[in-house]
Amino acid sequence: MTRVWTVPVHDSTRVRDARVAAEEAGSRAGLDAHRTAVAALVATELATNLLKHAGGGNLVVDLVELPGTGTRGRAVQLVALDHGPGIRDVAAAMRDGYTTSEASLGAGLGTCRRISSAFGVYSTPRGTVAGARIGQDAGPEEPRPPARTGGINIPLARADHSGDAWACARSGSRLTLMLADGLGHGVKAAHASGAAVDELHRVGHLPPAEILRRLHGALRDTRGAAVAVAQLDSGSGELAFAGVGNIGARLHAADSWDHLVSHPGIVGAQFPATVPVRHRPWRQDGLLVLHSDGLPSRWVPPDDPALVAHEPTVIAATILRDASSAASPARDDTCVAVLTSERQVERP
Structure with a gap:
């Protein structure tokens, strides 16, 4: 969890x-x-x-x-x-x-x-x-992948456990980023999203739609979760996205934002017969944002070029901070995960 x-x-x-x-x-x-x-x-x-x-x-x-x-x-x-x-x-x-x-x-x-x-x-x-x-060793982590991931996860009301989780898995030229939102919040929701993370490490080498099908089986004994999977193939330069449930996804490239829509359903409970997979070219200035429904649906994407040149965790945290307000407090766990090209990360 x-x-x-x-x-x-x-x-x-x-x-x-x-x-x-x-x-x-x-x-x-x-x-x-x-x-x-x-x-x-x-x-x-x-x-x-x-x-x-x-x-x-x-x-x-x-x-x-x-x-x-x-x-x-x-x-x-x-x-x-x-x-x-x-x-x-x-x-x-x-x-x-x-x-x-x-x-x-x-x-x-x-x-x-x-x-x-x-x-x-x-x-x-x-x-x-x-x-x-x-981490255990000081200094930059090696080897560096062609893209980097990061995220932030904040439980509702400062609880010990979040029902949301994000994780990444690497297999050959494929880097897979997943965000799971266990239904509700608290320990049982965290158990569902944690099961999704564990299964991702076993099946991360598969294509996104098949990963979701495997996750559906792994989450049958939980309350279920909304899950989205984004897989970057550095060999082909293509990003493949598939989601089931209300996980938000936006891809930034060429000065515009593209919504990547998930399919209705619940992984582990109500899985669709067909999972649409959306394919997009991955540019050197690519930036993908996945988020749970704890983030307001009308959040405004960042438009500062200086921000998108930072560490993915910093980007995710800034998006979460700027989307929230005292007038609209969070009503659920909130998780934001980011995938960005390695070469655009700024290290001052």
């Missing part, structure tokens, strides 16, 4: 909560004591920045699976989101040891980037999103 720690950081006591969440996540991910301490350090620095520079925000801590490794290659993911004034000089803030906060540990964003397996920051006057991933 998808375990998520959502820490609202609005006073100094929450900085400790952020550190404790990172330590627990590191233990669950199987990190050694050193890398768990690294996760705790990064969490503390991000939480301190939220408090001192943004007037508060949220830190989301969860476990992600590294492509092609399944649960054997888990990492701790930390995402800080705020609606503060933004970072005036991101380049300066990314230098090792840079800090303007007396409460900071002095690590700074630059040090956080250096000791993390992956790190990214996107900042505008509307706020800042910072994302870090800490």
Whole structure:
């Protein structure tokens, strides 16, 4: 099941909560004591920045699976989101040891980037999103695929488990991204989406429609889920998409957004006789966004070229943050997953 720690950081006591969440996540991910301490350090620095520079925000801590490794290659993911004034000089803030906060540990964003397996920051006057991933080994993950995936998952009402889940699987030239939304929310919904993740690692080498059929069998003993599968074949340069249920999908290419529509049904309960598969060419500037129905249906896609050049996790988190509002609070778990070309990822 998808375990998520959502820490609202609005006073100094929450900085400790952020550190404790990172330590627990590191233990669950199987990190050694050193890398768990690294996760705790990064969490503390991000939480301190939220408090001192943004007037508060949220830190989301969860476990992600590294492509092609399944649960054997888990990492701790930390995402800080705020609606503060933004970072005036991101380049300066990314230098090792840079800090303007007396409460900071002095690590700074630059040090956080250096000791993390992956790190990214996107900042505008509307706020800042910072994302870090800490695996067992420091430094960039190798080998790099022709495309990258990332996502963010926030349970309803800061519950321990989310009924949504995203995962990716790699087989040869195929990279498959899946997003599952277990019916309802809570532990039983998380059990359904978790079963979908487990099955994906067994059948990710198959075409999208066949993957969904296999998932249908694997989810029969659960309450079922809405599931979408997007598979990029780097050899043919084609993206194939198929979905059953209300998973949203939008593909950005050539300065426009294309809706990829899922078929009605429930994987594990009411599976359609035929699953339509939509094929699209994958461009070097390609960007695919999958999301559960926790995201408002009328969310506005990002139009900032600087954003789409960032880490997929940062893109996903920014989309989720900007789609939500106090006037329209979330009524379900919310998950956003992103697939983007490797060459467009910005590493400041």
